[in-house]
Amino acid sequence: MKNCPMSSREQKPAARDEKEKFEPTVFRDTIVQGLNEAGNDLEAIAKFLDAAGSRLDYRRYADTLFDILVAGSMLAPGGTRIDDNDKTKMTNHCVFFADEDHDAIRNYAQVSKGIADYYEKEKFEPTVFRDTIVQGLNEAGNDLEAIAKFLDAAGSRLDYRRYADTLFDILVAGSMLAPGGTRIDDNDKTKMTNHCVFFADEDHDAIRNYAQVFNKLIRRYKYLEKAFEDEIKKLLLFLKAFTETEQTKLAMLSGILLANGTLPATILTSLFTDNIVKEGIAASFAVKLFKAWMAEKDANSVTSALRKANLDKRLLELFPANRQNVDHFAKYFTEAGLKELSDFLRVQQSLGTRKELQKELQERLSQECPIKEVVLYVKEEMKRNELPEPAVIGLLWTCVMNAVEWNKKEELVAEQALKHLKQYAPLLAVFSTQGQSELILLQKVQEYCYDNIHFMKAFQKIVVLFYKADVLSEEAILKWYKEAHVAKGKSVFLDQMKKFVEWLQNAEEESESEGEEN
Numbered sequence: 001m002k003n004c005p006m007s008s009r010e011q012k013p014a015a016r017d018e019k020e021k022f023e024p025t026v027f028r029d030t031i032v033q034g035l036n037e038a039g040n041d042l043e044a045i046a047k048f049l050d051a052a053g054s055r056l057d058y059r060r061y062a063d064t065l066f067d068i069l070v071a072g073s074m075l076a077p078g079g080t081r082i083d084d085n086d087k088t089k090m091t092n093h094c095v096f097f098a099d100e101d102h103d104a105i106r107n108y109a110q111v112s113k114g115i116a117d118y119y120e121k122e123k124f125e126p127t128v129f130r131d132t133i134v135q136g137l138n139e140a141g142n143d144l145e146a147i148a149k150f151l152d153a154a155g156s157r158l159d160y161r162r163y164a165d166t167l168f169d170i171l172v173a174g175s176m177l178a179p180g181g182t183r184i185d186d187n188d189k190t191k192m193t194n195h196c197v198f199f200a201d202e203d204h205d206a207i208r209n210y211a212q213v214f215n216k217l218i219r220r221y222k223y224l225e226k227a228f229e230d231e232i233k234k235l236l237l238f239l240k241a242f243t244e245t246e247q248t249k250l251a252m253l254s255g256i257l258l259a260n261g262t263l264p265a266t267i268l269t270s271l272f273t274d275n276i277v278k279e280g281i282a283a284s285f286a287v288k289l290f291k292a293w294m295a296e297k298d299a300n301s302v303t304s305a306l307r308k309a310n311l312d313k314r315l316l317e318l319f320p321a322n323r324q325n326v327d328h329f330a331k332y333f334t335e336a337g338l339k340e341l342s343d344f345l346r347v348q349q350s351l352g353t354r355k356e357l358q359k360e361l362q363e364r365l366s367q368e369c370p371i372k373e374v375v376l377y378v379k380e381e382m383k384r385n386e387l388p389e390p391a392v393i394g395l396l397w398t399c400v401m402n403a404v405e406w407n408k409k410e411e412l413v414a415e416q417a418l419k420h421l422k423q424y425a426p427l428l429a430v431f432s433t434q435g436q437s438e439l440i441l442l443q444k445v446q447e448y449c450y451d452n453i454h455f456m457k458a459f460q461k462i463v464v465l466f467y468k469a470d471v472l473s474e475e476a477i478l479k480w481y482k483e484a485h486v487a488k489g490k491s492v493f494l495d496q497m498k499k500f501v502e503w504l505q506n507a508e509e510e511s512e513s514e515g516e517e518n
Contacts, residue, residue, distance in 0.1 A: 035091040059157040137193040164227035181241025207252040236270035255292025265309035287336040299340035365403040414458040425469035438476035450489035460496040
């Protein structure tokens with residue numbers, strides 16, 4: 001549904017209505033004119049006041065309304081008539097000009113009671129609330145600016161707090177919804193409106209315009225924020241009741257509102273419900289939602305919000321149990337044009353797996369399990385979770401170094417470290433068979449020795465130990481020395497390694513020359 005521009009001729013009544021609502025003198029003139037036209041017919045007066053309430057802001061100008069009904073004119077502080085010299089702004093059809101008779105005054109009392117009853121009814125009956133909202137939306141038509149203004153003004157006399165679910169049902173679906181998502185008024189078109197999200201064009205810009213209506217409404221009435229969040233959660237549970245195009249529009253709306261912060265990412269938990277997961281609705285909806293979100297922001301906005309809401313590790317739950325694996329997720333989301341999210345999930349799953357692996361390794365090392373058992377366990381986990389060797393070697397180093405309480409004295413810690421690492425060198429050797437793994441291990445050792453000051457002088461000794469134990473090759477050490485070292489403590493550690501590197505280079509040259517002689 002597009003925002004159709006209105007002609008100046010069409011705009012004038014709306015402008016007049018706004019004027020009637022928000023200018024007290026125009027409000028006064030309208031009431032006085034209506035009372036004068038009704039004359040002494042109190043039934044006609046009651047009907048006029050009833051009808052006028054749909055376009056005049058009785059709540060804002062209640063004092064003006066009752067001044068006129070009682071005294072026939074607006075009253076100044078102290079009770080003097082403001083318009084006493086201008087009879088066109090006064091009326092004789094009021095309490096003060098009624099007969100001084102009990103029955104006559106009782107009849108006027110009924111008029112005032114009728115106004116109060118009407119607004120109590122309007123505030124506290126959901127069907128009357130519905131009718132008022134539907135009427136306002138239908139009168140505003142395709143003009144979303146007019147809809148926003150109507151909703152802003154109506155909040156001053158309607159109980160949005162009590163009937164927030166009805167309000168949002170209508171704004172999204174055009175009708176009140178029964179539990180499950182069916183439309184309560186589906187057979188009565190007078191109680192529905194087409195001026196809602198579900199009848200909008202299936203277009204990102206069109207839905208964004210509707211999102212602005214919600215933004216304005218919630219900014220104006222902050223107490224609706226939580227109610228709107230609950231409404232969207234509810235609507236996600238009702239997805240099966242909606243058509244595919246309605247699901248798409250709701251997904252787009254949700255994505256846009258998530259992007260601008262109107263909704264929190266926690267609403268997505270509703271998508272993990274079995275009945276919509278099994279039907280494939282949850283995954284399809286999520287794809288459309290994420291696309292709309294990323295059209296407004298970017299993938300980082302999505303992933304950051306998912307992490308904050310602790311949903312980053314639950315994305316697989318969008319699929320049935322037999323399809324809850326990274327490969328299926330990656331294929332589905334990549335084919336849908338959301339490769340960034342499939343990559344994100346792979347990273348998150350890998351991080352989760354590594355954390356679990358590290359935790360289990362730490363436990364086994366603290367229990368001093370045999371090296372062979374640890375090797376077997378790690379290899380099984382690598383195969384099961386498709387973990388590459390370079391990802392594992394860093395974990396092993398961390399676990400090995402955390403498995404002992406280190407001496408605080410620098411002169412003693414080096415000896416303690418060498419003894420400890422000599423014990424676990426065979427374990428590290430199994431998982432440092434690739435050049436990349438060796439470089440990662442060297443960098444981890446460098447960072448550890450820098451971060452733990454008592455180990456600063458032990459770096460070279462640890463590297464030499466690993467070289468002799470076939471954990472590190474001379475190629476890896478030379479590459480680390482020339483180009484692959486990290487910045488932490490670089491000058492100190494390169495200086496420590498200088499003589500050993502020279503020895504390696506000389507040994508390499510001698511080996512090459514011997515090979516040539518042979």
